[in-house]
Amino acid sequence: MVAAHITINGVDTSLAGATPHTNLLDFLRGRGLTGAKEGCAEGECGACSVLVARPGLTELSEWVAVNACLIPAAALDGQEVVTAEGLGSATAPHPVQREMAVRGGSQCGYCTPGFICSMAAEYYRPDRSTESCDGHGEHGPNGFDLHALSGNLCRCTGYRPIRDAAYAVGTPADDDPFAHRRTEPSPEPVPTVLREEGNTFVRPANLGEALRLLREHPEATVVAGCTDWGVEVNIRARRAEYVLAVDRLPELRGLRVESDHIDIGAALTLTEIERRLAGRVPLLAELFPQFASRLIRNSATLGGNLGTGSPIGDAPPVLLALDATLVLVDADAEREVALADYFTGYRQTVRRPDELIRSIRLPLPLSPLTAFHKIAKRRFDDISSVAVAFALDIDDGVIRKARIGLGGVAATPLRAEETEAALTDRPWSAETVDAAARVLGAEGTPQDDHRASAGYRAAMLGQSLRKLFAETTEAVPS
Ligand SMILES: Cc1cc2nc3c(=O)[nH]c(=O)nc-3n(C[C@H](O)[C@H](O)[C@H](O)COP(=O)(O)OP(=O)(O)OC[C@H]3O[C@@H](n4cnc5c(N)ncnc54)[C@H](O)[C@@H]3O)c2cc1C
Numbered sequence: 001m002v003a004a005h006i007t008i009n010g011v012d013t014s015l016a017g018a019t020p021h022t023n024l025l026d027f028l029r030g031r032g033l034t035g036a037k038e039g040c041a042e043g044e045c046g047a048c049s050v051l052v053a054r055p056g057l058t059e060l061s062e063w064v065a066v067n068a069c070l071i072p073a074a075a076l077d078g079q080e081v082v083t084a085e086g087l088g089s090a091t092a093p094h095p096v097q098r099e100m101a102v103r104g105g106s107q108c109g110y111c112t113p114g115f116i117c118s119m120a121a122e123y124y125r126p127d128r129s130t131e132s133c134d135g136h137g138e139h140g141p142n143g144f145d146l147h148a149l150s151g152n153l154c155r156c157t158g159y160r161p162i163r164d165a166a167y168a169v170g171t172p173a174d175d176d177p178f179a180h181r182r183t184e185p186s187p188e189p190v191p192t193v194l195r196e197e198g199n200t201f202v203r204p205a206n207l208g209e210a211l212r213l214l215r216e217h218p219e220a221t222v223v224a225g226c227t228d229w230g231v232e233v234n235i236r237a238r239r240a241e242y243v244l245a246v247d248r249l250p251e252l253r254g255l256r257v258e259s260d261h262i263d264i265g266a267a268l269t270l271t272e273i274e275r276r277l278a279g280r281v282p283l284l285a286e287l288f289p290q291f292a293s294r295l296i297r298n299s300a301t302l303g304g305n306l307g308t309g310s311p312i313g314d315a316p317p318v319l320l321a322l323d324a325t326l327v328l329v330d331a332d333a334e335r336e337v338a339l340a341d342y343f344t345g346y347r348q349t350v351r352r353p354d355e356l357i358r359s360i361r362l363p364l365p366l367s368p369l370t371a372f373h374k375i376a377k378r379r380f381d382d383i384s385s386v387a388v389a390f391a392l393d394i395d396d397g398v399i400r401k402a403r404i405g406l407g408g409v410a411a412t413p414l415r416a417e418e419t420e421a422a423l424t425d426r427p428w429s430a431e432t433v434d435a436a437a438r439v440l441g442a443e444g445t446p447q448d449d450h451r452a453s454a455g456y457r458a459a460m461l462g463q464s465l466r467k468l469f470a471e472t473t474e475a476v477p478s
């Protein structure tokens with residue numbers, strides 16, 4: 001067994017003493033790097049943000065900001081981490097730190113190291129430029145996408161000086177060591193086995209080994225980006241005897257566009273999918289900015305969103321509307337399951353314990369009219385009360401095909417099949433939409449909870465179809 005270690009601010013640091021449940025934040029702070037703070041321990045505040053070197057669009061590295069409170073330190077074995085302390089110091093501040101200081105972007109300072117790391121990741125984004133506005137996010141004159149900070153909260157400064165600092169940063173100097181690091185490949189994932197206090201964290205080298213281990217350990221907890229698992233560990237004190245990390249398995253990290261389908265690796269992060277697809281699937285492009293924050297999307301995977309079987313995940317309604325299938329794989333074979341048949345009950349699916357989600361397959365061609373409506377209490381970084389995704393084929397004013405995915409209105413995500421039937425082969429008109437909106441309002445079995453009442457959820461369903469119609473036509477239905 002090779003000793004596990006992380007390169008932290010350029011220093012080789014042994015993982016000795018870390019358990020499979022020690023998160024990176026506690027590990028760093030335990031070694032005196034107390035810049036990164038614990039605010040919430042559940043991915044909501046960004047006080048714990050740090051930088052990691054990851055593969056970008058090419059084999060070269062990029063600096064990516066992640067929530068250190070959610071990621072097990074063991075998951076960073078062989079990787080490179082940079083904290084606010086590693087970026088600069090009081091006498092030689094990093095350009096991002098200098099702008100935050102001179103523009104009054106820090107008061108009590110609790111959130112500041114986290115903001116600095118998120119800002120530094122955006123500072124070093126290779127495709128950031130004054131022309132880089134892609135229609136999403138809010139870009140400054142320097143091409144800085146303010147949504148890079150969507151996962152960072154500040155209680156006392158007020159966001160204007162922080163935004164001013166973000167919009168004032170320039171471009172890295174020629175001798176900037178972090179910019180130079182991007183010209184080299186990112187660290188290879190290394191196979192890891194960490195045993196401590198009776199618990200084991202394993203990162204297998206390839207898919208075959210992962211599936212063999214999964215068969216030997218049907219009790220294993222599979223983890224990818226750990227944005228769900230980290231919350232379970234921190235807030236609900238969950239512990240697993242055997243943790244199996246699949247996030248760096250090359251077989252789960254491909255993205256292929258074929259003539260009749262697109263195959264998206266289950267372990268690609270949402271940020272990676274967003275950048276690699278570059279708007280090729282408009283419904284996914286609409287989903288990504290509404291899914292959590294940039295910090296979370298830098299780790300969260302589609303495999304994780306579907307793996308939990310949650311009825312309020314945002315990907316399932318979108319993937320249902322896109323008619324997605326899942327490729328499930330075990331040690332012997334693969335099988336393809338329609339996402340519509342995948343969920344069997346509350347947090348239950350057809351996936352067996354010895355199977356992994358290998359990829360998500362989207363059939364082509366895509367329906368031309370699509371929309372994703374996420375109804376939540378906040379515009380960004382919130383969990384859906386209701387989520388509705390539409391994919392319609394309208395030809396000569398007649399709806400030829402309708403696919404509607406729903407989340408938050410039943411024990412599982414589901415297709416609105418009765419509404420789809422009420423739309424199919426009918427004119428895309430105010431009358432059709434109004435009748436179908438009433439059918440949609442009765443789909444599922446919405447419940448009252450702290451996010452929304454059952455009545456509100458049902459009302460939002462019907463309203464969602466009316467909104468789509470209003471946005472795509474002149475006429476507004478009654
Ligand atoms: C602050 C915050 C905000 C969030 N906001 C949103 C949001 O807006 N919308 C939303 O939908 N979710 C949201 N989430 C939930 C979470 O980010 C997503 O569910 C994410 O997609 C999980 O992916 P992951 O890779 O981090 O999963 P992990 O935590 O690593 O794993 C989750 C589960 O999936 C299983 N799993 C992972 N990969 C595979 C695989 N390849 N095969 C089989 N099983 C697998 C694991 O066994 C595990 O049980 C949020 C979470 C946080 C902390």
Ligand code: FES
Nearest residue numbers: 039040041046069
């Ligand atoms: S401590 Fe709040 S996001 Fe990590």
Ligand code: FES
Nearest residue numbers: 107108109154155
């Ligand atoms: S400066 Fe106090 S929380 Fe941001």
